[in-house]
Amino acid sequence: EIEAARAWGARLESRFGEPVVRLDSGSPDRDRWRAWMALARGSARVAVGTRSALLAPVQPPATLVLLDEHDSTHKPPGHPRIHSRDVVLERARLEKHSVILTSATPSVESWWQAERGRLIRAEGSPGAWPAVTVVDARGRLKSSPLSPSLHRAITETLAADGQVGLVVNRISSVLACGECGFLLRCPDCGIPLAHSRVRRECACRLCGRLEQAPDTCAHCLGRRLAPLGWGAERVEQAVRQAFPRLTVARYDGEALTPSRTRLLFRQWEDQAVRLVIGTRQVLKVLPRARLKLVGVVTPDHLLRLPDFRAGERAFALLWGAAEWAGGGGKLIIQTQHPEHYAIQAVASQQLDGFYKPELKFRAELGYPPFRRLCLLTLRGRESARVRALADECRRELDHLRGLTVFPPTPYGQSAQALRWRIMIKGESDLPEQLRPTLAPLFDQRRGSPGVVEVEMDPVELV
Numbered sequence: 001e002i003e004a005a006r007a008w009g010a011r012l013e014s015r016f017g018e019p020v021v022r023l024d025s026g027s028p029d030r031d032r033w034r035a036w037m038a039l040a041r042g043s044a045r046v047a048v049g050t051r052s053a054l055l056a057p058v059q060p061p062a063t064l065v066l067l068d069e070h071d072s073t074h075k076p077p078g079h080p081r082i083h084s085r086d087v088v089l090e091r092a093r094l095e096k097h098s099v100i101l102t103s104a105t106p107s108v109e110s111w112w113q114a115e116r117g118r119l120i121r122a123e124g125s126p127g128a129w130p131a132v133t134v135v136d137a138r139g140r141l142k143s144s145p146l147s148p149s150l151h152r153a154i155t156e157t158l159a160a161d162g163q164v165g166l167v168v169n170r171i172s173s174v175l176a177c178g179e180c181g182f183l184l185r186c187p188d189c190g191i192p193l194a195h196s197r198v199r200r201e202c203a204c205r206l207c208g209r210l211e212q213a214p215d216t217c218a219h220c221l222g223r224r225l226a227p228l229g230w231g232a233e234r235v236e237q238a239v240r241q242a243f244p245r246l247t248v249a250r251y252d253g254e255a256l257t258p259s260r261t262r263l264l265f266r267q268w269e270d271q272a273v274r275l276v277i278g279t280r281q282v283l284k285v286l287p288r289a290r291l292k293l294v295g296v297v298t299p300d301h302l303l304r305l306p307d308f309r310a311g312e313r314a315f316a317l318l319w320g321a322a323e324w325a326g327g328g329g330k331l332i333i334q335t336q337h338p339e340h341y342a343i344q345a346v347a348s349q350q351l352d353g354f355y356k357p358e359l360k361f362r363a364e365l366g367y368p369p370f371r372r373l374c375l376l377t378l379r380g381r382e383s384a385r386v387r388a389l390a391d392e393c394r395r396e397l398d399h400l401r402g403l404t405v406f407p408p409t410p411y412g413q414s415a416q417a418l419r420w421r422i423m424i425k426g427e428s429d430l431p432e433q434l435r436p437t438l439a440p441l442f443d444q445r446r447g448s449p450g451v452v453e454v455e456m457d458p459v460e461l462v
Helices: 002-016 029-041 084-095 108-115 148-159 232-242 258-269 310-325 341-348 352-365 383-397 430-442
Strands: 021-023 047-049 063-066 098-101 131-136 163-167 173-177 194-196 201-203 210-212 225-228 248-251 275-278 291-296 330-335 372-379 419-426 451-456
Touching: 002 021, 002 047, 002 258, 021 029, 063 084, 084 098, 108 352, 131 148, 131 341, 148 163, 148 291, 148 330, 163 310, 173 194, 232 248, 232 275, 248 258, 291 310, 310 330, 310 341, 310 352, 330 341, 341 352, 372 383, 372 430, 383 419, 383 430, 419 430, 430 451
Parallel strands: 021 047, 063 098, 131 330, 163 275, 163 291, 248 275, 291 330
Antiparallel strands: 173 225, 194 201, 201 210, 372 419, 372 451
């Protein structure tokens, strides 16, 4: 987000011909203080920033713009558990500002609001679209992340002096035993541990547990431990083996510091780097330059998430990849679900091809935007007491009418987990319904069996 703010600042200065102040942690504190005061005095009229800019002082009448309103980073985990879109809309209502929500793939909630006339959907003419190829990867990609189609396309693009971008999963591969099939999991959360070949570490993406990668299987004592899945690190290794003379760079949170990121920008624009491997952030920050081919190694990790927004996230990623490839370019999608409507909508450049079946699916099962969700997270130091607290909350909630209360589940898969979750479905008045029941839990101090955290309208369920 910081690199995107820097790019937007330069873009706006070039377009409007006046200084643009930045409000993000990539700027020194003193510069941010000066930017804040300049906005308050009216001497600065254009600002760009991350969530720290949500409440920046502006002189009315002002226009508030939320970029990529569909992006889940607008509501990061933890306090204060507010969505940037909600803040912008409420601020505009109170202060009489105008609001623009930008997105090539609006959130399903915003699309539905526009259909009901609560938002105005301003659509431009369709942009130039790449030639999209959907590769049926069922039974493939076990030994290499590059299907024959993608390997051939990379070879042809490089021969034509073009650049290549490969979009990969942000989660690393996992470690499995080639003899008994045992998958290395977190003992507390029960989910597979993400494996880093370079650091020889295994990490849990839920609780943060970190341990050295073992040499032998804990189940059968076999020595055929090997990574599964195609994270950025493994894809980079495979590409270097397939194209040993090619200059390759990797763009992900683990590979690049801010200074190395700026170096990559220069190398990419100068064509010193011909192929870049990156997570979804690469779509936002790297310019097209001489980009001629974009390959999505596999979006299946998104489609398989145990989250009703799985299709929406895969659709946004693939649409962004197509825009990055641009007209005259090529997009290759390798997937084991070639008929999924999210993939077909991108291939045909039809937004309705995604939103119509997605809204039908959510309406049938009562998911947002048709009903509201509340996620209760209960945590403590003793698993038995936390589980008892979760059961108590469930019993209290069962007395409320009109709600769908799901049974408590451990955060992960371990029955001894120190965190449990309860998902609740309700109507638009869900907060008012829950407040009298949950309020007594917040008054407990000493002797409390645990902590209850409440999040309305969660966007991240895994």
